[in-house]
Amino acid sequence: MALRVKALESLMVEKGLVDPAALDALVDHFEHKVGPRNGARVVARAWTDPAYKTRLLENATDAIAELGYQGGQGEHMVVVENTPAVHNLVVCTLCSCYPWPVLGLPPVWYKSAPYRSRAVIDPRGAIAEFGTELPDEVEVRVWDSTAEVRYLVLPQRPAGTEGLDEDALAALVTRDGMIGTARL
Amino acid sequence: MNGVHDLGGMENMGPIAPETDEPVFHERWESRVHALVVASPTRRNIDEGRHQRELIPGPKYLAMSYHEKWFTGLCDLLVKYGYATRDEIAAGRAAPGFKTETPVLTADVVGERLRRRGSYVRDAAPPKFAVGERVRTRNLNPHGHTRLPRYARGHVGVIVASHGAHVFPDTHAHGDDEDPQPLYTVRFMARDLWGETANPKDSVSLDLWEPYLERP
Known part of the structure; x- marks a missing residue:
């Protein structure tokens, strides 16, 4: 695949279909500018600021944009608690x-058939593969992004974290916790 | 199209296999494919791009990695719109006498473009259904693109959110007509979808356009 992709990139650059510097900037964006750290900041803010949490659950797109996260694949955000x-x-x-703006690009397993x-x-059963057994009395709501x-x-904010500030709380938030394959 | 991409509800596809400390891209070529797809002049209609990947024949689709599918979809769209031929793509070199294009995305505007707040909401007729109303999904089996998965057809659910009119993929994937239609989130009880073995508390919610729905 590496050779086929290299050939395609050479062709598209030669034809003026893409700007090589733009490709580098795009890769840098997806490797370094977006990722689960953004979503973790949103979660930590919601845990520490009740008014923010209210706004987040009512209009997630606007509330997330308050923290500077917006763009493609985040046009219409909904946060579920x-x-x-x-x-x-x-x-x-x-x-x-x-x-993408709050979690970055998805992991391989998220994109795969299983x-x-x-x-x-x-x-x-899917969540159990990540090591979390949900009790029968907990209601599971699945959201299929169609x-x-x-x-x-x-x-949920973990117990025993009352004394932590927003930065320390954000460090506790995992990507899987924001997809729902883990409970924090 | 009832293709293999419509995976919801199938079993025995293998373990989910979460990976610890997974990198954004596992190999450099994956990052280049991702950037090429986003920067390409063929990135003009998200529904068409999705449908192009759905058109990869089923056995190949299941065997390909995500970035292989993106690469294949990009090549297919470049050929479809006359930006390149199969021979040029294989050779990595333009045929003599080619026409030079101007890149639609340049490095100086990448940051602005990625942070641009787009929207798929359009002006259209008001929604026919109300939040809280019961609806049934229609038994639709179109040969083209659709976002109504097989597992959710012919079932009764409740509307839990109304999102205004959004670009309708079933039409938009096959041209540039956005054909906006009211979009709803519809919640189905897991038992209605999967039978009595499902947990009675559980539910699956999908975002569905009005043409998929009827009064039960």
């Missing part, structure tokens, strides 16, 4: 829709 009684899980069964197929029919709406899970 985990509680002791409810657990949320996000999937895209038809392709690989994922909220997760995309099973998350809707056996969400508890349109341009992108979902972010607001995990």
Whole structure:
């Protein structure tokens, strides 16, 4: 594949279809500017600022943009909240829709057939593969991203974190916690 | 199109295999494919791009990695719109007498472009259904692109959100007509989709356009 891609890139540059410097800037963006750290900041803010959390659950796109995160694959954001009684899980069964501005690009497993197929029919079994057993009494809500709406899970704030500030809390938030394949 | 990309509800596809400390790209070529797709003049219609990848024959689709599918879809669109021939793509060199294009995305505007707040909401007729209303998904099996998965057809659910009119992929993937239609989030009880073995508390919600829905 490396050779075929190199040939395609050479051709597209030669024809003026792409600017090589733009390609470098794009790779830099996806490797360094977006990623789960952005989403973690959103979550930590929601944990520490009740008014922000209210705005986030009412209009996630605007509330996330307050922190500077916006753009393609984040045009219409919805945040779903985990509680002791409810657990949320996000999937895209038809392709690989994922909220790039807050989580970056999706991991391989998120884009692959095993997760995309099973998350809707056996969400508890899928989550168990990540090491989390959900009790039967917890309601599981699966969100299949079939349109341009992108979902972010607001995990529960872990117990014993009352004294932590926003930065310390953000460090506790994992990507899988914001997809719903883990509980924090 | 009832293709293999419509994976929801299938089993025995193998373990999910989460990877610890996964890199954004595993190999350099993957990052170049991603950038080429985003920068290419063929990146003008997200629904068409998705449908192009769905058109990869089923056995190949399942065997390909994500970035191989992106590479294949990009090559197919470049050929479809006359930007390149198969021979040029294989050779990595333009045929004599080619026409030089101007890149649609240049380095100086990449940052601005990636942070641009786009929207798929359009002006259209008001929604026919209300939040809280029960709806049934229609039994649609179009040969073209659709975002109504097979597992959710012919089932009754409840509208939990109304998003205004969004670009309608079933039309938009096959041209530039955005054909905006009201979009809803519809919640289905897991037992209605999968039968009595599902947990009675669980649900699956999908974002569905009005033409997929009817009154039960």
